[in-house]
Amino acid sequence: MTKKLIAYFSASGITEKIAKKIAELTDSDIYEIKPKVKYTAADLNWMDKNSRSSIEMSEYTSRPEIVDDNFSTDEYDTIFLGFPIWWYMAPTIVNTFLEKHDFSNKKIVVFATSGGSRLGNTIEKLRLCVSETAKFIDGGVLNGSPSQDALKEWYQNLKIS
Numbered sequence: 001m002t003k004k005l006i007a008y009f010s011a012s013g014i015t016e017k018i019a020k021k022i023a024e025l026t027d028s029d030i031y032e033i034k035p036k037v038k039y040t041a042a043d044l045n046w047m048d049k050n051s052r053s054s055i056e057m058s059e060y061t062s063r064p065e066i067v068d069d070n071f072s073t074d075e076y077d078t079i080f081l082g083f084p085i086w087w088y089m090a091p092t093i094v095n096t097f098l099e100k101h102d103f104s105n106k107k108i109v110v111f112a113t114s115g116g117s118r119l120g121n122t123i124e125k126l127r128l129c130v131s132e133t134a135k136f137i138d139g140g141v142l143n144g145s146p147s148q149d150a151l152k153e154w155y156q157n158l159k160i161s
């Protein structure tokens with residue numbers, strides 16, 4: 001079993017673009033983490049403390065629902081997990097995804113896009129959502145539309161066997 005998967009959440013398309021490039025580069029399957037209720041522009045307004053994203057992110061235990069499908073991690077040993085940084089961490093819908101599926105003994109390569117923030121302690125928080133046997137790898141923040149060559153170098157530096 002050496003199949004790789006790129007799983008991503010993207011509210012406005014930036015992380016999705018990178019996820020697709022990584023999938024192409026690594027010949028991996030790709031899976032979109034889809035919210036049951038799509039985020040509108042108003043939902044994403046971080047300047048409004050009453051917007052959906054502000055409310056979800058101020059309550060760390062919030063678990064926005066994701067579309068139910070037959071997805072399973074079974075056939076993958078490495079899962080690249082991509083998302084936008086929201087309030088210095090992963091959107092809590094990513095926690096929903098992690099808690100819903102089995103990541104025991106799998107590698108999870110975290111990557112994100114952002115307006116400039118780094119991952120900070122994002123991975124430490126995500127770790128709490130999965131089995132202790134999952135191994136996280138820090139893929140960092142991939143901003144500025146990296147070229148296929150830059151992504152190739154990024155991938156090689158991860159040293160995933």
Ligand SMILES: Cc1cc2nc3c(=O)[nH]c(=O)nc-3n(C[C@H](O)[C@H](O)[C@H](O)COP(=O)(O)O)c2cc1C
Pocket residue numbers: 009010011012013014015016044045046053054083084085086087088089113114115116117118
């Ligand atoms: C609700 C919300 C909160 C955000 N918080 C941060 C943040 O803390 N730091 C940052 O650099 N960018 C932040 N951003 C910007 C996004 O991380 C950035 O635009 C990202 O590339 C969007 O990816 P997407 O198009 O895949 O959703 C935030 C965006 C939203 C909508």
